[in-house]
Amino acid sequence: MGLNLLYCAAQVGLEAKIVEVEVSFTRALPSFSITGLAGNAIQESKQRVQSSLLANNFKFPPLKINVNLSPSDIPKQGSFYDLPIALLIALNGTCDLNEITQQNTDSKPPKIFAFGELGLDGRIKDSPSIYPLLFSLLSKQSNSLFLLPKVAQEFYSKLPNLKAYYVDCLQDAIATLQNLPPLESHSCDLPFLHQxxxxxxxxxxxxxxxxxxxxxxxxxxxxxxxxxxxxxxxxxxxxxxxxxxxxxxxxxxxxxxxxxxxxxxxxxxxxxxxxxxxxxxxxxxxxxxxxxxxxxxxxxxxxxxxxxxxxxxxxxxxxxxxxxxxxxxxxxxxxxxxxxxxxxxxxxxxxxxxxxxxxxxxxxxxxxxxxxxxxxxxxxxxxxxxxxxxxxxxxxxxxxxxxxxxxxxxxxxxxxxxxxxxxxxxxxxKQRGQTCLNSRLQGAELEKYCVLDSKTKETLEIACEKFGISKRGRDKILRVARTIADLDSSAKIQKEHLLESLSFRKI
Structure with a gap:
């Protein structure tokens, strides 16, 4: 028997929940099953995994193969589970991932995540479900390695702090796991104009x-x-x-x-x-x-x-x-x-x-x-x-x-x-230290940046009283006036800025 472990993820709401992909080989009638609330796309992966492994000269052992996706109480969907399932079957317990990762780091061994859909010939394809999972995982997993489709390298490499190996086919993925090469550095700068x-x-x-x-x-x-x-x-x-x-x-x-x-x-x-x-x-x-x-x-x-x-x-x-x-x-x-x-x-x-x-x-x-x-x-x-x-x-x-x-x-x-x-x-x-756009100013920030002199403030109070403007409406008038003042590069809100803001208010 052999047992090994890789990681993947499931989308729960807007967050990614870590999924352990584990495989066991037991002496019994040869079969291949996937457990752990796996959806139809994952159940179909059995055919994709079998075809891609056979296309790469892998011989299935005469054993019962069971793949479990844990935790088992979370429903899972997506074709990107193909890669971790195929890798664990191909390695068949012959590769100690903890030992390999320990050789590449002095600290606690990182978790290895694998994402990718398999073609019948072993090619690794991208899936639109992968990026949202990566974006969510990176906010929680700082010490992790990822195995990702090379076809999407330009897209995924813009994610900061992403430590990833990009592979074209199943053979490349197996070779990468057996001997993790040094990670290539990448730039997160975007090719757009910027300030x-x-x-x-x-x-x-x-x-x-x-x-x-x-x-x-x-x-x-x-x-x-x-x-x-x-x-x-x-x-x-x-x-x-x-x-x-x-x-x-x-x-x-x-x-x-x-x-x-x-x-x-x-x-x-x-x-x-x-x-x-x-x-x-x-x-x-x-x-x-x-x-x-x-x-x-x-x-x-x-x-x-x-x-x-x-x-x-x-x-x-x-x-x-x-x-x-x-x-x-x-x-x-x-x-x-x-x-x-x-x-x-x-x-x-x-x-x-x-x-x-x-x-x-x-x-x-x-x-x-x-x-x-x-x-x-x-x-x-x-x-x-x-x-x-x-x-x-x-x-x-x-x-x-x-x-x-x-x-x-x-x-x-x-x-x-x-x-x-x-x-x-x-x-x-930004030069005055503001962290949000004017429409999102609240509380202390609103008071700090939307300063009125006494005459301008009196004008605002008269307008609010005359037209029955609510406290929310008053704050919105101030925020719009602040924006008008910014367009004029004015440090303070002047009376003309306030009057223009009032002119756009539905009375």
């Missing part, structure tokens, strides 16, 4: 698939888009059909502030792409509540659109046409920037730090603000349409803009110019 501030790099790109230059006129809406993008503020655009609401919304993601390496790698867990372009999610108004918020079947929890939009933009077009239950459910993630999915068998909290953009018509027919078309709605229909959005939801929005109608100036501005304004304001924020 280095206080020793940390912030990445961005000047590629604009959709450019603000395409938008003619709508100066006030473009000004609101610049402020919203600079401070990551929530924005609602109201206007007639064809006035440019969606055009503005779809161009905002490309001018948002730059990202840290960790944030780009975190986004890649959803997008499977390393890019400084932030995610843009635009669900249709027929999407279900589960699709927007997330769903759970047993312990298998999947984030919805709000989770996929983390660090990016969630755009809801035709906002009043979304079910009221969906809109009301967005109040918590808009306020707290996280959302908890609770079910009988599982509970998970997913980050939802997104910028919200909404677009709506002024009335059901869309012509209420039009200068050339007559509105066909009566007042009752207009009121019913607008009351679909509750006051608490309105209170969580930072900027509200009505699109301009009629003839406008032909002035244009491109996305590169707007991005330059935002980069200057971002640098200005």
């Amino acid at each position: 280095e501030i206080a020793g940390e790099k912030y990445y961005y790109t000047q590629e604009f698939p959709l450019d603000f230059y395409d938008i003619i006129g709508q100066e006030r809406a473009k000004r609101a888009a610049l402020i919203a993008a600079c401070g990551f503020h929530n924005l609602l655009l109201e206007g007639s059909a064809g006035s440019g609401k969606s055009m503005i919304a779809t161009r905002i993601p490309y001018i948002l502030p730059p990202l840290r390496l960790y944030e780009i790698l975190q986004m890649a867990a959803n997008t499977l792409e390393i890019s400084p372009h932030r995610p843009f999610r635009n669900p249709h108004n027929s999407a279900t509540k589960a699709a927007i918020l997330g769903s759970a079947v047993g312990q298998n929890i999947k984030p919805g659109e709000i989770g996929m939009a983390h660090l990016g933009v969630l755009f809801l077009d035709e906002l009043p046409h979304f079910p009221k239950s969906v809109l009301e459910s967005l109040r918590e993630p808009l306020q707290n920037h996280y959302f908890t999915i609770s079910r009988l068998q599982a509970k998970i909290t997913c980050p939802t730090n997104f910028m919200f953009i909404g677009a709506m018509n002024p009335c059901p027919c869309g012509n209420l603000l039009s200068l050339s078309k007559e509105c066909r709605c009566n007042q009752k229909e207009i009121n019913a349409y607008k009351t679909k959005i509750s006051e608490p939801f309105w209170d969580r929005l930072d900027l509200f803009v009505q699109m301009q109608e009629g003839k406008q100036s032909a002035h244009r501005v491109n996305s590169l110019t707007l991005q330059d304004f935002i980069l200057q304001a971002f640098l200005f924020q």
Whole structure:
């Protein structure tokens, strides 16, 4: 008999749980079984493993082979278990992994993780499930070695502190385990433009698939888009059909502030792409509540659109046409920037730090603000349409803009110019020691960075009293004013900054 051990991982919610892959060979009728709540993809791996081992001249011993995935109470899915299973069968207890790893380190022997799907000829393929597991594991496992598909080396090598061997085929993986070679060093720097501030790099790109230059006129809406993008503020655009609401919304993601390496790698867990372009999610108004918020079947929890939009933009077009239950459910993630999915068998909290953009018509027919078309709605229909959005939801929005109608100036501005304004304001924020974007300022930081002189403060108090603005609304006005001041490179919020912020508030 022989027994050996490798490690893999299972996705439980948004976290990776370590899985021990162990194999035993016992004297009995020859058979091959996998235990430990293995899903269909893992059960099918028996055929892939057998074919790849036979293709590499391996002869199965006349023994009962049992592979166990522990802990056995966690459901497991994925084709990436192929590699550790095949390696343990091929080594057949002839290789003491602890002894090998002890020879390569002076400290406690590291755990060896193996991920990869096997082709029938022994090639090792990548799987889209591997990267999220690696990203989660690296936050917990500092003293670990990984065996990964070489086809994804460029992608995985951007993960900091990843100690990995990259292999093309099963034979390479076996040879690597039998004699662990020295690890190759790799650079985690990304091939994108960046600003280095206080020793940390912030990445961005000047590629604009959709450019603000395409938008003619709508100066006030473009000004609101610049402020919203600079401070990551929530924005609602109201206007007639064809006035440019969606055009503005779809161009905002490309001018948002730059990202840290960790944030780009975190986004890649959803997008499977390393890019400084932030995610843009635009669900249709027929999407279900589960699709927007997330769903759970047993312990298998999947984030919805709000989770996929983390660090990016969630755009809801035709906002009043979304079910009221969906809109009301967005109040918590808009306020707290996280959302908890609770079910009988599982509970998970997913980050939802997104910028919200909404677009709506002024009335059901869309012509209420039009200068050339007559509105066909009566007042009752207009009121019913607008009351679909509750006051608490309105209170969580930072900027509200009505699109301009009629003839406008032909002035244009491109996305590169707007991005330059935002980069200057971002640098200005970091130089004063700010750790988050303006829309995320809370408590002591809000008081520290949103300083008003006595006259400006009096103006704010008068406005709050006159228009019945809540404490939340008051803080949002201050945050927007802080962003406007940053765009002017002003250390303090001046009265004109506050007045402009008030002008974008839905009263």
